[in-house]
Amino acid sequence: xxxxxxxxxxxxxxxxxxxxxxxxxxxxxxxxxxxxxxxxxxxxxxxxxxxxxxxxxxxxxxxxxxxxxxxxxxxxxxxxxxxxxxxxxxxxxxxxxxxxxxxxxxxxxxxxxxxxxxxxxxxxxxxxxxxxxxxxxxxxxxxxxxxxxxxxxxxxxxxxxxxxxxxxxxxxxxxxxxxxxxxxxxxxxxxxxxxxxxxxxxxxxxxxxxxxxxxxxxxxxxxxxxxxxxxxxxxxxxxxxxxxxxxxxxxxxxxxxxxxxxxxxxxxxxxxxxxxxxxxxxxxxxxxxxxxxxxxxxxxxxxxxxxxxxxxxxxxxxxxxxxxxxxxxxxxxxxxxxxxxxxxxxxxxxxxxxxxxxxxxxxxxxxxxxxxxxxxxxxxxxxxxxxxxxxxxxxxxxxxxxxxxxxxxxxxxxxxxxxxx
Amino acid sequence: xxxxxxxxxxxxxxxxxxxxxxxxxxxxxxxxxxxxxxxxxxxxxxxxxxxxxxxxxxxxxxxxxxxxxxxxxxxxxxxxxxxxxxxxxxxxxxxxxxxxxxxxxxxxxxxxxxxxxxxxxxxxxxxxxxxxxxxxxxxxxxxxxxxxxx
Numbered sequence: 001x002x003x004x005x006x007x008x009x010x011x012x013x014x015x016x017x018x019x020x021x022x023x024x025x026x027x028x029x030x031x032x033x034x035x036x037x038x039x040x041x042x043x044x045x046x047x048x049x050x051x052x053x054x055x056x057x058x059x060x061x062x063x064x065x066x067x068x069x070x071x072x073x074x075x076x077x078x079x080x081x082x083x084x085x086x087x088x089x090x091x092x093x094x095x096x097x098x099x100x101x102x103x104x105x106x107x108x109x110x111x112x113x114x115x116x117x118x119x120x121x122x123x124x125x126x127x128x129x130x131x132x133x134x135x136x137x138x139x140x141x142x143x144x145x146x147x148x149x150x151x152x153x154x155x156x157x158x159x160x161x162x163x164x165x166x167x168x169x170x171x172x173x174x175x176x177x178x179x180x181x182x183x184x185x186x187x188x189x190x191x192x193x194x195x196x197x198x199x200x201x202x203x204x205x206x207x208x209x210x211x212x213x214x215x216x217x218x219x220x221x222x223x224x225x226x227x228x229x230x231x232x233x234x235x236x237x238x239x240x241x242x243x244x245x246x247x248x249x250x251x252x253x254x255x256x257x258x259x260x261x262x263x264x265x266x267x268x269x270x271x272x273x274x275x276x277x278x279x280x281x282x283x284x285x286x287x288x289x290x291x292x293x294x295x296x297x298x299x300x301x302x303x304x305x306x307x308x309x310x311x312x313x314x315x316x317x318x319x320x321x322x323x324x325x326x327x328x329x330x331x332x333x334x335x336x337x338x339x340x341x342x343x344x345x346x347x348x349x350x351x352x353x354x355x356x357x358x359x360x361x362x363x364x365x366x367x368x369x370x371x372x373x374x375x376x377x378x379x380x381x382x383x384x385x386x387x388x389x390x391x392x393x394x395x396x397x398x399x400x401x402x403x404x405x406x407x408x409x410x411x412x413x414x415x416x417x418x419x420x421x
Numbered sequence: 422x423x424x425x426x427x428x429x430x431x432x433x434x435x436x437x438x439x440x441x442x443x444x445x446x447x448x449x450x451x452x453x454x455x456x457x458x459x460x461x462x463x464x465x466x467x468x469x470x471x472x473x474x475x476x477x478x479x480x481x482x483x484x485x486x487x488x489x490x491x492x493x494x495x496x497x498x499x500x501x502x503x504x505x506x507x508x509x510x511x512x513x514x515x516x517x518x519x520x521x522x523x524x525x526x527x528x529x530x531x532x533x534x535x536x537x538x539x540x541x542x543x544x545x546x547x548x549x550x551x552x553x554x555x556x557x558x559x560x561x562x563x564x565x566x567x568x569x570x571x
Contacts, residue, residue, distance in 0.1 A: 356460075356482060356483035356484060357458075357483075358458055358460075358482075358483035358484075358485070358544070358547065359427075359483050359484050359485075362426065362427075362541070362544070363427075366426075373458070374457060374458045374459070375458070375459055379459070382459065388458075388459035388460070388461075388481055388482070389458055389459045417427075418484075419436075
């Protein structure tokens with residue numbers, strides 16, 4: 001398989017060259033050029049990712065593991081090579097990378113495993129699990145359910161008025177067993193102080209679980225250096241396919257966790273009376289995995305790596321600064337989340353006074369601009385800031401300054417259309 | 422495109438909603454939410470002698486949900502419950518038509534302005550929020566009055 005990667009490491013950031021790899025970015029929506037600013041929800045895929053998947057499916061596809069025939073061996077080799085590529089992308093060992101369906105499955109895997117027989121920790125009345133008020137539902141509801149099953153208590157860090165974590169004393173205590181938090185908020189854009197949270201958790205011997213869905217696509221990550229225990233991200237938010245996500249865990253920790261789902265591939269010896277389980281990562285990959293999607297994800301890692309995550313982060317920071325600056329100049333628009341570039345990512349939520357976010361999003365769509373509206377699967381955040389929903393624009397490697405200007409003009413158009421200017 | 426979704430009639434009802442505010446008397450009150458967008462509506466129904474005597478409501482939400490609820494009150498207040506229910510069914514049918522149905526202006530009056538909404542699957546739930554709340558409240562009101570009568 002040959003994939004042509006953009007040679008962008010030594011040249012200035014050439015966003016137009018990147019855009020040419022994404023066919024969808026040339027299409028029109030409602031008679032206008034598409035301006036795609038819904039990347040925090042899902043990103044588009046470059047032809048290199050599509051080519052890698054297609055080449056694999058056309059020439060090497062079979063089910064992975066155990067097969068003796070040529071295609072099965074080739075498919076297994078490609079699948080495991082994809083695992084190694086994804087692992088290298090985040091500075092991990094290949095056997096520390098578990099392929100899941102998405103972040104939701106990764107986090108449910110952890111929350112169920114910790115409560116299952118054989119868990120390295122016992123959870124019950126008096127034990128505490130700590131999250132934050134800015135979690136996506138996928139890093140909140142599984143912990144609520146774990147607390148229901150075990151009798152443990154859920155606690156959380158609240159938020160400050162400017163969209164930061166309020167790291168108050170007394171939330172993490174000697175009774176805290178797990179600290180689960182989002183690295184970068186999908187709604188607020190806030191990048192949380194991961195080292196500080198890890199230090200606080202380690203001080204009481206608590207396990208750290210990180211929702212990295214919004215950070216891995218947008219910043220260089222060396223997961224081994226972060227000091228966290230478990231770390232989840234997903235393919236479709238980083239130019240890869242849907243249906244494939246990742247759970248990373250330190251080798252010795254993964255080895256000590258009991259399975260989440262039972263079935264094929266995750267076993268060692270199966271007898272009618274009981275079974276033993278394969279070592280990690282296979283222990284956590286019951287059933288036929290998303291094979292071609294994993295190969296697509298590896299191609300996405302290669303693509304992002306060829307551009308450079310530091311360069312993507314710098315590009316996004318420039319776009320985000322332009323957006324925040326422009327929003328400040330529009331009366332009646334309020335940013336929900338940090339209004340500065342300090343520790344923030346490219347997801348920018350805002351409200352337009354007098355226009356419901358649904359109507360903002362619909363009116364922008366009519367001029368070709370794709371943003372997301374609603375509570376962004378983080379309903380408690382909306383409640384915290386007293387809004388039913390927000391409009392969120394989120395940029396990525398392929399967005400341009402001109403697109404941000406189009407969005408800002410679009411918001412002025414929204415205000416005129418709804419008579420709130 | 423804006424002409425097809427945001428008809429002037431819809432914008433008028435959104436800016437100047439009819440029958441808004443919660444009133445007495447009522448036999449049933451319901452609170453419905455659209456969990457995907459946070460729109461919500463509280464609807465009270467007063468039914469007597471088989472007639473919808475009053476529908477009052479309060480809510481927050483997008484233009485489509487608020488305007489649709491306003492139009493709904495125009496269409497059902499003062500009508501026999503059976504007739505009002507058939508209007509609800511006609512509106513539901515229109516919303517499920519994906520833009521293929523020619524709306525019946527005699528039956529739906531201002532409600533025909535929502536025909537374009539049926540082409541926007543994400544917004545159909547918004548348009549139905551108030552109607553579904555009204556049907557729910559009316560069913561509860563009828564059950565309550567039957568219970569009282571028996």
